[in-house]
Amino acid sequence: MSGPQHVDVAVVGAGFAGMYMVLQARELNLDVQCVEAASGVGGTWYWNRYPGARCDIESMEYSYGFDEQLQQEWEWSERYATQPEILRYAEHVADRYDLRRHIRFDTRVKAATFDDERGRWLVETDSGEDLDAQFLVMATGCLSVPIDPAIPGLQDFAGETVRTASWPQEGVDVSGKRVGVIGTGSSAIQAVPILAELADALIVFQRTPAFTVPAHNRALDPAEVAAIKDDYGRFRADNREMPSAFGSRLPRRDEGALDVEPAERLAEYEARWERGGLPFIGSFTDLLIDETANETAADFVRDKIRSIVADPDVAERLMPSQVIGCKRLCVDTGYYETFNKPNVELVDLAATPIETVAPAGVRTTAGHHDLDVLVLATGFDAMTGALTRIDIRGRGDRTLAEVWTEGPRTYLGLGVAGFPNLFIITGPGSPSVLTNMLVSIEHHVDWISDCLAHMRSQGHRRIEADVEAQDGWVDFVNAVAGLTLFPTCGSWYLGANVPGKTRVFMPLPGFPTYRETADAVAAEGYKGFTVG
Numbered sequence: 001m002s003g004p005q006h007v008d009v010a011v012v013g014a015g016f017a018g019m020y021m022v023l024q025a026r027e028l029n030l031d032v033q034c035v036e037a038a039s040g041v042g043g044t045w046y047w048n049r050y051p052g053a054r055c056d057i058e059s060m061e062y063s064y065g066f067d068e069q070l071q072q073e074w075e076w077s078e079r080y081a082t083q084p085e086i087l088r089y090a091e092h093v094a095d096r097y098d099l100r101r102h103i104r105f106d107t108r109v110k111a112a113t114f115d116d117e118r119g120r121w122l123v124e125t126d127s128g129e130d131l132d133a134q135f136l137v138m139a140t141g142c143l144s145v146p147i148d149p150a151i152p153g154l155q156d157f158a159g160e161t162v163r164t165a166s167w168p169q170e171g172v173d174v175s176g177k178r179v180g181v182i183g184t185g186s187s188a189i190q191a192v193p194i195l196a197e198l199a200d201a202l203i204v205f206q207r208t209p210a211f212t213v214p215a216h217n218r219a220l221d222p223a224e225v226a227a228i229k230d231d232y233g234r235f236r237a238d239n240r241e242m243p244s245a246f247g248s249r250l251p252r253r254d255e256g257a258l259d260v261e262p263a264e265r266l267a268e269y270e271a272r273w274e275r276g277g278l279p280f281i282g283s284f285t286d287l288l289i290d291e292t293a294n295e296t297a298a299d300f301v302r303d304k305i306r307s308i309v310a311d312p313d314v315a316e317r318l319m320p321s322q323v324i325g326c327k328r329l330c331v332d333t334g335y336y337e338t339f340n341k342p343n344v345e346l347v348d349l350a351a352t353p354i355e356t357v358a359p360a361g362v363r364t365t366a367g368h369h370d371l372d373v374l375v376l377a378t379g380f381d382a383m384t385g386a387l388t389r390i391d392i393r394g395r396g397d398r399t400l401a402e403v404w405t406e407g408p409r410t411y412l413g414l415g416v417a418g419f420p421n422l423f424i425i426t427g428p429g430s431p432s433v434l435t436n437m438l439v440s441i442e443h444h445v446d447w448i449s450d451c452l453a454h455m456r457s458q459g460h461r462r463i464e465a466d467v468e469a470q471d472g473w474v475d476f477v478n479a480v481a482g483l484t485l486f487p488t489c490g491s492w493y494l495g496a497n498v499p500g501k502t503r504v505f506m507p508l509p510g511f512p513t514y515r516e517t518a519d520a521v522a523a524e525g526y527k528g529f530t531v532g
C-alpha cells in the first residue's frame with residue numbers, strides 16, 4: 001500500500017460544518033480532504049431519520065448565509081423543516097459546490113497523531129487510507145455520538161431495538177405493533193405523536209419530564225419568504241445580534257419577567273405560546289438568570305399541561321420540576337395531546353424504575369410491558385464524545401481524552417493547548433449548541449479560514465493556543481455559566497447524562513459577545529495563540 005495522502009487540510013465530518021470548511025479551504029487553494037463515516041453528507045441530518053425529526057430552528061434561519069445566490073434559490077416548504085428536507089438541502093449544497101470529490105465516505109477516523117518535528121498530523125482511518133495533513137479540522141458535531149442506556153437485559157430483547165439517532169434508512173414498520181420509547185427528550189417528543197398514530201400501542205418510559213412548547217408548524221407563506229429574501233443579508237445580520245443567533249423577528253423584551261405586572265407577563269407568554277417555538281424562553285431578560293422569574297414561565301407551561309392532558313394524574317407526571325430552559329427546551333407538534341389517546345400509556349420511571357429489559361418487553365418495579373419494538377431516544381455524549389472517541393494525540397503524545405478528563409479545556413472553543421494546528425468547529429467553550437448551529441458553524445469556519453489565509457500570507461506553519469489564554473477562557477466560560485440557571489439541572493450541556501463524565505458546563509452563553517471576542521483575537525494577530 002502507498003503511504004498516506006498528503007494534504008494541507010484534513011476535515012473530519014461532512015455535516016454542515018465539514019462541508020463549508022471544505023468549500024472555504026478550496027477557495028483558499030488549499031488541498032483539502034474530508035473523511036466521513038456515513039455514506040452521504042448531512043451529519044446529524046443523515047443519521048436522525050426517526051419519524052417526526054425536524055429542526056427546532058426555523059428553516060429560513062437554519063440554512064447557510066454565505067452565498068446570496070444559494071439562499072435566494074433554495075425553497076423551504078415549511079416553517080420548521082423536516083429531516084428529509086434538510087438532508088435534501090445538504091445534498092444540494094454538496095452538488096452545487098461540487099464538494100463530494102473532496103469527501104471520502106464510509107470511512108471513520110480512528111486516530112490522529114501530531115508529529116512535532118514535522119509539524120503535521122497523521123490521520124488514521126478504518127479503511128487504512130491515511131492522511132498526512134498540516135491542519136486538522138474537527139467537524140464532528142456536538143450531538144453525534146448516541147448513548148445507550150445502561151439497562152440490564154437490553155441485549156436480550158427479542159423484538160426490534162431501534163435508536164432515534166441511527167434510525168434505519170428503510171424505516172421501521174410499527175403498524176399493529178406494541179412500541180416502547182425510552183427517553184423523553186427532544187427526539188422522543190418529536191417521534192411520540194407520530195408513533196402513536198401508527199402503532200397499536202405506545203408506551204412512553206419517562207425518567208425526567210421535559211418542557212416542550214408547540215411548534216405551530218405550517219407551510220411557509222410565499223409573502224413571508226419574499227419579505228425575508230428581499231433583504232436576506234439584513235435578516236441574517238439581525239439574527240447574529242440575538243443572544244442565541246436566531247429569532248430576531250420576535251426579539252426579547254428589554255425587561256425582566258418580574259418587572260411587569262402578572263397580567264402582562266401572562267399575555268406575553270400566551271402570545272409566544274400561540275406563535276410557537278424556542279423564542280418562548282426569550283420572553284424576558286431574566287428567565288435563565290433568576291429562579292423566581294423562571295418559575296413564572298415554568299408555571300405557565302405547567303398550567304398548559306394541565307389544560308391539555310385530560311387525566312390529571314398523567315398531567316401531573318408530565319410536569320417537569322426543574323428550571324425551564326435548563327435542559328434545552330423542546331418544540332413539539334401535539335406531544336401533550338398524544339397522552340389523551342387510548343393507545344398511549346405513560347410510565348413514570350421516577351416512581352417505578354426499569355428493573356430489566358426482558359426478551360418480551362420491559363419490566364419496571366410495577367410490572368411488565370409486552371413490546372414488539374423498543375425505541376431508544378436516550379441522548380448523546382454531547383460536545384466532547386465525538387472528539388474523545390478518536391485517539392487524538394498532540395505534543396508529548398498526550399491524548400485529548402486524557403487532557404479533558406476533568407472536562408473540556410479549549411481557547412475560544414476553537415483551539416486546544418498542546419494540540420498545534422488542530423481546530424474544532426463549534427467546540428466546547430463556544431456558544432455552539434446554545435445557538436442556531438448554522439450561524440455558529442459559519443462564524444467558526446470563516447474564522448478558521450481567515451486564520452489559515454493569514455498564516456499562509458505570513459509564511460507561518462504552526463498555531464497553538466497558549467495555556468494561559470486557555471485557562472483564562474475556561475474560567476470565563478465557567479463564570480458566565482455560573483451567572484445563569486444552566487448549572488442547576490442534570491443536562492447534557494453539563495455532561496450529566498453520561499455516567500462518569502465530569503460535570504462542566506460546556507457551551508458559552510451569548511453569541512454576539514463571543515463573536516466580537518473571537519474576531520478581536522484574530523484582529524490582534526491571534527492573541528492568545530502562538531503562531532510561527
Ligand code: NA7
Pocket residue numbers: 143149150151182183184185186187188205206207208328349377378379380492497
Ligand atoms: P436528550 O435530550 O438527552 O434526551 C434523552 C432522554 O433519554 C432523556 O429523557 C433522558 O432522561 C432519557 N434517558 C437516558 N438514559 C435513560 C435511562 N437509562 N433510562 C430512562 N431514560 C433515560 O436527547 P435527545 O436525543 O432527545 O435530544 C438531544 C438534543 O438533540 C436536543 O436537546 C436537541 O438539541 C436536539 P433524563 O432526562 O436523563 O432523566
